[in-house]
Amino acid sequence: MTSENPLLEVENLRISFPTRTGVTQAVRGVSFTVGREKLGIVGESGSGKSMTGRAILRLVPSPGIVTADKLAFQGEDLLTAPEKRLRDIRGRRISMVMQDPKFSLNPVMTIGAQIAEAYRVHSKAGKAEAKQRTLEMLEAVRIRNPERVYGLYPHEVSGGMGQRIMIAMMLIPNPDLLIADEPTSALDVTVQMQVLAIMDELCSKRGMGMIFVSHDLNLVASFCDRILIMYAGRVVETCRASELHAAKHPYTRGLLDSLPRLDDTRAELPVLARDPAWLEG
Amino acid sequence: MITVHDLRVTFGHGADAVAAVQGVTFDVKPGESFGLVGESGSGKSTVLRAVVGLNHDWTGTIAVDGKPQTPHRDKAFFKSCQMVFQDPYGSLHPRHTIDRILAEPIAIHRLGNADARIDRVLRDVGLGPQFRFRYPHQLSGGQRQRVAIARALVLEPRVLLLDEPTSALDVSVQAEILNLLKRLRAEHALTYVLVSHNLAVVAGMCDRLAVMNRGRIVEEMDAASLRRGEAREGYTQQLLRASQGYDRAAADSFKDFA
Amino acid sequence: MSVQTQNSAARTGGLRAWLTTETPQSRTQAKLGRIYLGWLTFTRNTLAVVGLGIMLLLVAMAVLAPLLTPYDPLAQDLGQRLLPPSGAHWLGTDAFGRDILSRILYGSRLTLMIVLLVAVTAPVAGLLIGTVAGYLGGWVDTVLMRVTDIFLAFPKLILALAFVSALGPGIENAIIAIAITSWPPYTRIARAETITIRKSDFISAVRLQGASKARIILGHVVPLCSSSLIVRVTLDMAGIILTAAGLGFLGLGAQPPAPEWGAMIATGRQYVLEQWWVATMPGIAIFVVSLGFNLLGDGLRDVLDPKG
Numbered sequence: 001m002t003s004e005n006p007l008l009e010v011e012n013l014r015i016s017f018p019t020r021t022g023v024t025q026a027v028r029g030v031s032f033t034v035g036r037e038k039l040g041i042v043g044e045s046g047s048g049k050s051m052t053g054r055a056i057l058r059l060v061p062s063p064g065i066v067t068a069d070k071l072a073f074q075g076e077d078l079l080t081a082p083e084k085r086l087r088d089i090r091g092r093r094i095s096m097v098m099q100d101p102k103f104s105l106n107p108v109m110t111i112g113a114q115i116a117e118a119y120r121v122h123s124k125a126g127k128a129e130a131k132q133r134t135l136e137m138l139e140a141v142r143i144r145n146p147e148r149v150y151g152l153y154p155h156e157v158s159g160g161m162g163q164r165i166m167i168a169m170m171l172i173p174n175p176d177l178l179i180a181d182e183p184t185s186a187l188d189v190t191v192q193m194q195v196l197a198i199m200d201e202l203c204s205k206r207g208m209g210m211i212f213v214s215h216d217l218n219l220v221a222s223f224c225d226r227i228l229i230m231y232a233g234r235v236v237e238t239c240r241a242s243e244l245h246a247a248k249h250p251y252t253r254g255l256l257d258s259l260p261r262l263d264d265t266r267a268e269l270p271v272l273a274r275d276p277a278w279l280e281g
Numbered sequence: 282m283i284t285v286h287d288l289r290v291t292f293g294h295g296a297d298a299v300a301a302v303q304g305v306t307f308d309v310k311p312g313e314s315f316g317l318v319g320e321s322g323s324g325k326s327t328v329l330r331a332v333v334g335l336n337h338d339w340t341g342t343i344a345v346d347g348k349p350q351t352p353h354r355d356k357a358f359f360k361s362c363q364m365v366f367q368d369p370y371g372s373l374h375p376r377h378t379i380d381r382i383l384a385e386p387i388a389i390h391r392l393g394n395a396d397a398r399i400d401r402v403l404r405d406v407g408l409g410p411q412f413r414f415r416y417p418h419q420l421s422g423g424q425r426q427r428v429a430i431a432r433a434l435v436l437e438p439r440v441l442l443l444d445e446p447t448s449a450l451d452v453s454v455q456a457e458i459l460n461l462l463k464r465l466r467a468e469h470a471l472t473y474v475l476v477s478h479n480l481a482v483v484a485g486m487c488d489r490l491a492v493m494n495r496g497r498i499v500e501e502m503d504a505a506s507l508r509r510g511e512a513r514e515g516y517t518q519q520l521l522r523a524s525q526g527y528d529r530a531a532a533d534s535f536k537d538f539a
Numbered sequence: 540m541s542v543q544t545q546n547s548a549a550r551t552g553g554l555r556a557w558l559t560t561e562t563p564q565s566r567t568q569a570k571l572g573r574i575y576l577g578w579l580t581f582t583r584n585t586l587a588v589v590g591l592g593i594m595l596l597l598v599a600m601a602v603l604a605p606l607l608t609p610y611d612p613l614a615q616d617l618g619q620r621l622l623p624p625s626g627a628h629w630l631g632t633d634a635f636g637r638d639i640l641s642r643i644l645y646g647s648r649l650t651l652m653i654v655l656l657v658a659v660t661a662p663v664a665g666l667l668i669g670t671v672a673g674y675l676g677g678w679v680d681t682v683l684m685r686v687t688d689i690f691l692a693f694p695k696l697i698l699a700l701a702f703v704s705a706l707g708p709g710i711e712n713a714i715i716a717i718a719i720t721s722w723p724p725y726t727r728i729a730r731a732e733t734i735t736i737r738k739s740d741f742i743s744a745v746r747l748q749g750a751s752k753a754r755i756i757l758g759h760v761v762p763l764c765s766s767s768l769i770v771r772v773t774l775d776m777a778g779i780i781l782t783a784a785g786l787g788f789l790g791l792g793a794q795p796p797a798p799e800w801g802a803m804i805a806t807g808r809q810y811v812l813e814q815w816w817v818a819t820m821p822g823i824a825i826f827v828v829s830l831g832f833n834l835l836g837d838g839l840r841d842v843l844d845p846k847g
Contacts, residue, residue, distance in 0.1 A: 020579070044451035045422070159321070188320035188478065189523035190535050197532035215451065222526030258456035260481040262524065263508050268460050269485070272453035335743055356749035364747055372740035376762050378569050385758075386748040411562040414569040419561060432744065 006033035007177050007209040008056065011070035015051050015233075018063055026051045026064070028233040034177065038203060038210045040224035040241065042217055044255075048233040053179045053213045057090050073177070092122040095170035097163075099182040104166055105154040112138075112150030115169045122173040137168040141198050160191035164198065171202055177209045185214070196223055217244070217255055229255075232279050251278050282440060282472045283309040283332065288341040290327050301327045302339070303496040311439075314466060314473040316483035316490030316504075318520070324496040325476045329442050332474070333364045345440060360390060363433035367445035369425035373417040379403075379428050380413045386435050398435060405468075406431045407461060423454035427461065434465065441466075443475045447482065459486060480524045484508050492517045494538055577842040587838020593831025600647040610638035612645040612798045621814045631816040634806065635796075639820050642798035646821065649799045650828060653714055653783045654776055660718040662772045665725025670760050672726070673733025674752065684730065690723040696785060703791040710799065713792040717782055721775065725768055732764045766843035773836035777829030784825055800825050 015027040027048040032039070043049040055066045058078065071079045073094060078086070090096075098104050106114055115137065116130040125133070131150075138146035141164040154162060163183060170178060180199065184192040200223070203210050214220050220227055221244040229237040229252050237249040247253060254272035290302040302324040309315040317325040330336040332343055337352040344350060345362055366372040373382055383402060387395045400410055406427040417425055426446065433441055446462065447455040459482065466473055477483050483490050484507045492499045492514070500514045512518045516538040522531045559576070563569040582588055600607070610628075616636035624631045630639040672683040690698070702716035736742060737760070745759055784801025786792035793799030795806075800821040807818030 044453060190320065190519060193523050193527060193532035194535060196527050197529055200527075200529060217452070218526045222528065255452055258453045260456070260459065260479070260485045262481045262484050262510070262521070264481065264485045265508075266485075268463070269456035271457050271460065333747060335746065354749075359747055359749040364744075366740040366744065368740060372744055374741045374745075374759060374763075377759075378566065380566060380569075385745060385750070389748050389750050389754070414563040414566060415561070416569070416573065429744070432748075436748070 006035050007074060008034040008211075009070055009072045010052075010056070011068060013052065013055060013066070013068040013071065015048065015055055015060055016065050018065075025233055027055070030228075030230070030233075030235050032228055032235065032238070034209045034211055036207045036209050037226060038200075038212055038224040040220035040227040041211060041213045041230060042215065042220050042227055043230035044215060046232070047230040049213045049215075049230050050181050052230070053096070053181050053211060056179060056211075057094060057096055058086060059096070091118065091170075091175070092173045093175055094177045094179065095173065095175040097166050097170050097178065097180045097183045099185055105162065105169075107154050109153075110150065111152050111154060111157070111165050115165070115172055118169050119172045133172060134168075137172045138165070140171075140202065141165070141168045142194065143168075160187050160195065163187060163191075163195055167195065167199060167202075174206065175208065177211070178203070179211045179213070181213045182215070183212075184219075185216070192219075217259065221245075234279075236278060249278075250275060282311040282313070282346060283315075283474065284342065284344040285328070285332065286342040288328060288331060288339060288343065290324070290331055290336060290339045292338070301496055302331070304341075305493070305496075305498055307491050307498065307501065309472060309474060311472055312470055313489065314475065314487045316487035317474065317476045317493060318478065318480060318483050318490055319493035320478060320520075322495070323493040325493045326444055328493075329364070329444055329474065329476050333362060333442050334358065335364075356390065359438075360436050361438050362440040362442070363436060363438040364442040364444065365426075365429050365433050365446050368449050369422050369429055370417075370449070372429050373425055375417060378414050378416055379408075379420075382417075382428065382432055383413075383435055386432065390436060392436075402431045402435050405434060405465070407457075421454075422450050423457060426450060426454075426458055430458075430461065430465070434469070437469075438471070440472045440474070443473060445477055446475070448477070448479065455482075462486065480507065480520065492520065499538075581838050581842045584838045584841055586834045587841070590831045590834025590836075590838060593827060594835060597647050597651060597828055597831070600644050601651045604641075604644040604648065607644055608638065608641040610641040612637060612641040613796050621810060621817065623814070624816055630820045631814070633803070633817050634810065637796075639803075639816065642803060643800065643821055643824050646798040646800045646803065646824070647828075649710060649793055649797065650780060650783070653710070653717070654779065656714045657718050657721065657779050658772055658776070661722040662725045662768050664718075665722040666729045666761060666764060666768055668722070669726040669729025669731075670733045670756050670764055673730035674737055674756050674760055676737075680730075683726075687723045687726045690720070691727075693720070695720045696782060699782060699786060700789070700791065703786060708791045708794060710793040710797065713783055713786045716786070717779055721779065724775075725771065728768060728771060729764045732767060733760050736760055736763055770836055770840045770843055773832055773839055776832035776836075780825060780829055780832070 010033070011031045013027055013030045014025065017024045017026060030048070030052055041049045041052060051060060054060050056071070056078065058066065060066050066079070068079055071077065073089065078089070081089070105111070112131065112134055115134045119125060119130045119133055135146045135150060138149055143149050143161065143164060149157065149161070157165065167183070184195050187195060199210070202208065212220060212224055221241050224241045227239055227241050227244060228235045229247070229249065231251050237247055237252050239247055245256070247256065254270070257270045258272050260269060286306050288302055288305045289300070292299045292301055305324070305328055307315070317328060319325040327336065331339045332345070334350070334352070334354040339352065342349060345358070350358065380399060383399045384395050387398055392398065399413060403410060403413060408424060408427050408431070412420070412424065417428070420428065443462070447458050450458060463486065465471060473486070475483060475486055484504055487504050489501065489503050490507060491501045494516050499516050500512065502512070510521055512521055519535055522528070523535070557568065558572045560572065563572055614637065619632050619636035620634055622628055622632040628638050628640065630643065633639055633642070668683055668687070672680040698720045699716040702719060703712050706712040706715065742755060742759060745755055783792055784804065787799040787801030788805040790805065793802050795802065803821040804818045807821070811818050
């Protein structure tokens, strides 16, 4: 399903950061494609999963250097696209949801005004239409009283609602691809489920592709279609989400084993012994 | 070991007052590991901070080791009761070496023999003496949390309060820290109160637990029934379902419990 | 891995390896290693190194003044008055025939004295008052900060003028006046930082060890506030030199015939059109030193940023 007409093609993506002691490679030759599906990228901190997500929109912080044999969105090269074209793609065609809504929302603008602006920037719609669409969108992310929330400031809403608002803002231009970087990690489990359900529904309804970056194996396995497991800047294993439990790579196995389980009777959790050979893939 | 009776904590005054904890009662026996489970805003951390003396505005009864506690604690109290914080990146002084961090409690309590104590406690938490003169920024998250545990243990307390000790760590590191905490409890006959939002962590670490929601204890149960998934209250059942991964139908059925 | 680092450090020997090791063996080594890394960061900022160079030059001028010039900065020679720069008098002479270069060289001692005395008084007072107010909060905070506000409400130079006229003109009184007028901003900075630090877990942790308030403030809060204060003081030094020069210019700072740079400009201003060098040369000196402090402050910010 992905091979026919992939939304995003990434080949041999590399991200490096020059430091005092030399060059640190955050991502070392990652290749994957995303179709109209939910692709999970899982890894621990420092695995390069977030950087991979950011590199797609050329949002890698300076002085990071991004190279790739191919980084194409619907056939269009993102690496060489001029900044102006990229601004057009960001938001309208590809959206990104970050972990903490408090840092991504403008604190001195009402929520409604921000979402409506996001819509108008990309659609050239009138004010009334933008407001109408915004209210519809807030309703779509299951905010019970959209009219009231429209006039609130970001600090007046809870974390869960803030994240739903972020999702509304990112989805209102109707993008083809959503990159979600730990979108629910700061939320309580029940709220997390509800937010995921909203994203799931919007994904299937609009035929949107999604890259879901997370550290939570169980969550990704139950939410996504396909999973990339990253370790030290490389993809060590790719599998269908439903087959994660049958993963072969010792790193993936080690991660799965080290998770505490509710019905655990193990006296000690197995500790991941890192094999230097994993660094080479 | 710890008795909390009708604990109430209110933040703010007058119209802005928020009742964070509304009448919480529980008992922890010596040597027991007790879990406090709940989502953010449930008041679980607030209870812990009141017990340890970081929060002064409470009413009710708190007794530790048989001694009733007032909001302000003396030095002797801290010798017997210590706490480990959630964020290992924020709980170590950025300008102090590990040595200085561990020497501070020894100096405050005038225990003497600092070198031997620091070496022993570092080895206890699985860090070698080569870590002693490093700064926190030279350590990984897991190593920092080990230092934080070492700092709590240096005074040889009988009670350790753990506030989400692994939620800021990677899963593979979480396993190491949980194993370490289990081993330390056995070796030093410690009493634990573990605050966590992660049911699986609590199931593995605790003997008994209380589920909190909106400042109240919803239900108290033992870990064996949690492992079997036997919850009496709807709220706990919902929490159990949510912790088993994403399930569209389950998510749609969730409701707010007041 | 740590064992390997240790071995390689031992093999290569060398001070550099000893300083940069991941596994220091003692408190001193850890501290020196940290200083060395700070020095590396500092030297990557070329302008900061220039600033440091200017500072070292200033110190060298002050210490070596008698060796650098054959002239007495106070000796008048009315036959040689208002001479333009030449081989004999590189920067010319002033209205009393005194060599301007000598006066600038000796004047650097006064400048250094002002800088050092203000630097060890005002920020230290500000740091203590600010951290105490910020950490203790409540009525202590209210009282201390209202007093600070009263001082902040006056324009600095006017307040300094008032103090000097009350105390009498002179370089010592000028320094006292500058110190008294420059502590309030440091108090504000220290208090603001203390309030953000106060709530952090590492302060809670030390409270849970039973540490006294004085111990927490001096051992845990002050070290974190002091770095941003050092940066601020360095950047303020330019202003302090200018205030001292301003007081000198108004005749309320150093008294004639002391070769204070501001006073030199003041006496040179009546000749500024015909004998421009009399006022310009000390002006350049003030400018260069102020610039040096600013560059140095920028570099220190890179090194001392608490997030680094």
